[in-house]
Amino acid sequence: MTDTSTTSYAAERPTKPAIMNGLRCRCPNCGQGKLFDHYLHVADTCSQCGEDLSHHRADDGPAYLVILLVAHIIGFAIHFMWVAWRPDPWVMATVLSLGAVGLSLALLPPMKGMIVGIQWARRMHGFGLNS
Structure with missing residues (x-):
């Protein structure tokens, strides 16, 4: 019988560096290549290391x-x-709406x-299929 406790994975993939690279919009493998080739379109492969990124399922x-x-x-x-300046409601609505849209697009x-x-x-x- 084969030992099922060992995996065929070539190398460990630490989560924290992958998260940090992702937050910087860089390849989770090498941290050098761009993760996106358009605003939110993930590149199929990394331009630096060639990692296949087409498997992602970020969805919602x-x-x-x-x-x-x-x-x-x-x-x-x-x-x-409201506490500091007490602006008119339309000023608050306009400023905060623009802030919400800007923050959303940036994040x-x-x-x-x-x-x-x-x-x-x-x-x-x-x-994890090929590596």
Whole structure:
């Protein structure tokens, strides 16, 4: 009988560096190549190390994380603005709406990169088939 406790994985994939590389929108394997070839489109392969990145399945995870973060930041900003300056409601609505949209657009790529990095490190969705 074969020992099922040993795996055929060539090397360990530490999760923390993969997450950090993903947050920087870099390849989770080498940390050098760009993870995205467009705003949110993950490159099929890394331009530096050739790692196949087409297996990712980030789906709605990054959007949920962004909603969680932006809602907390905007909630704090609402309280701070009201206590400190008492602006007109339309001013608050305009400023905070623009802030929410800007924050959301800025946070989406790093959150998607983080999810792809976690999937790569944990060998999820086909990332562990050939290595």
